[in-house]
Amino acid sequence: MGKMKIKAKEKDGVVKVKAMFKSLMADTEEAEKKKIEAEYITYILGTVGEKVVFEATTSGFMAENPLVKFSFTGAKKGDELAFALTDNHGKTVTDKKKIK
Amino acid sequence: MERRKFLNLGLVAAAAVLAPMTNLHAVNFRETKPDAWKAEKSADAIKAMFGDGELKTTDKIKFVAPKLAENGGSIPITLSTDLDIETIALFQDANPRAATVVFSVPEGQKVDYSFRIKMRQTAVVTIVAKAKDGTLYTLAKEIDVSIGGCGG
Numbered sequence: 001m002g003k004m005k006i007k008a009k010e011k012d013g014v015v016k017v018k019a020m021f022k023s024l025m026a027d028t029e030e031a032e033k034k035k036i037e038a039e040y041i042t043y044i045l046g047t048v049g050e051k052v053v054f055e056a057t058t059s060g061f062m063a064e065n066p067l068v069k070f071s072f073t074g075a076k077k078g079d080e081l082a083f084a085l086t087d088n089h090g091k092t093v094t095d096k097k098k099i100k
Numbered sequence: 101m102e103r104r105k106f107l108n109l110g111l112v113a114a115a116a117v118l119a120p121m122t123n124l125h126a127v128n129f130r131e132t133k134p135d136a137w138k139a140e141k142s143a144d145a146i147k148a149m150f151g152d153g154e155l156k157t158t159d160k161i162k163f164v165a166p167k168l169a170e171n172g173g174s175i176p177i178t179l180s181t182d183l184d185i186e187t188i189a190l191f192q193d194a195n196p197r198a199a200t201v202v203f204s205v206p207e208g209q210k211v212d213y214s215f216r217i218k219m220r221q222t223a224v225v226t227i228v229a230k231a232k233d234g235t236l237y238t239l240a241k242e243i244d245v246s247i248g249g250c251g252g
Contacts, residue, residue, distance in 0.1 A: 025218070029196050043128050055204040057129035059137060061195045063174040063216035070213045072206070086128075 006097040008081045015099055016071045017046070017054070021085055027060025041066065043086040048075045048099075060088075075099055129202045137199050142191035142226045145198035149189060150228055150236055158237040161188075161211075163227050165243055172219045172245040179203075180212045184232040188213075194223035194245065219245050 005020045023041045031038040038060070046054030053072040075081070082096035129136065129149070139145035146155070164178035172194075179188060188211055189202040200217050211229070219225075226240040 027196070052206045053209065055206060057202045057204075059197065059199055059201065061192070061197070061200045061218050063218050066215060068213065068215045072209050074208065 004083060004085070004093070004095050006081060006083060006095065008097060008099040010075065010077050010099050014071050014073055015053075015075050015081075016069075017081065018067070018069050019046075019083060020065055020067045021083075022065055023085075023087065025060050025062050025064050025066060030060065039087060039089070041085050041087050044068070045084045047082050047084075048079050051075075053081070054083075129204075137197060139198050140196065142193050142198045142224070145191050146189075146226065146228050146238075149199065149202070150187075150230060153234070153236045155228065155236050155238040158183075158229075158239060161227060161229055161237060161239055163239055163241060165225065165241055168244045168246065169219065170246055172221070174216045175219055175243060175245070176214065176216050177225075178214045179227065180210075181229070182210065183229070183237070185211050185229045185237075186232050188227065188229040190217065190225065190227055192217070192219055192223050192225045192243075194219035194221045219243060221245055 003022045007018045009016050021041060023039065025040045026034065026036060026038055027040055028038050040060035041058050044056045044058065045052065051074065054070055077099055079099045080096045081099055082094060084092060084094045086092050133149050136145050136148035139148055160183055161181040166175065169175045185205050187202060187204050190200045191198045192200055201215065203213055205211055222244045224240050224242045226238060229237045231237065
């Protein structure tokens, strides 16, 4: 698990977000077949400041490099959207991006 | 200041600091509902996740998915609704375990999610959404998969 790409754009008070998280999303069975270690994201948390705007608990049956699109209200241009990912090994990766 | 009053003040301050923290990390369903992630069948997973409540079929939730998925490794799904939803989850019967993703909708936000899932064979995909008032909504769709995902 590693990098993520975040795009966030505000228009008329609604922030549209496209985010891609790099991960193999390989659950036990798939990992066995490919002879790799199981690795998938289990928890995604998106925040703006102190406020949670996106929260998902995922399993290895999301597609590889999960691309998530969503929108939320209550943020403005220049605010920072931060994502925190947790994988099945308990590793956490964070990244943030300014809302355009 | 009396000692008792001083201690009380400290408690109030601590609670005020802690309150936004707990709000920030709402629910990690893998920790709170571990059984739901091990269930093989959608029905069992739904029961473990949402309890025994009655499931109401609805058409108020928009669930967009291809009828025939050419690539089972990446099936685009879109979920959106105007209902006041607290939690929305996706289950499928194609993979070794049914639970795929659970979104906790933050306070005041609407459901509008697009993402992709993997399915190794043709199966029924079930969406279950829990409204703020506790009602459980459900809808299901069969997706034909021509080439399996999940390395199959």
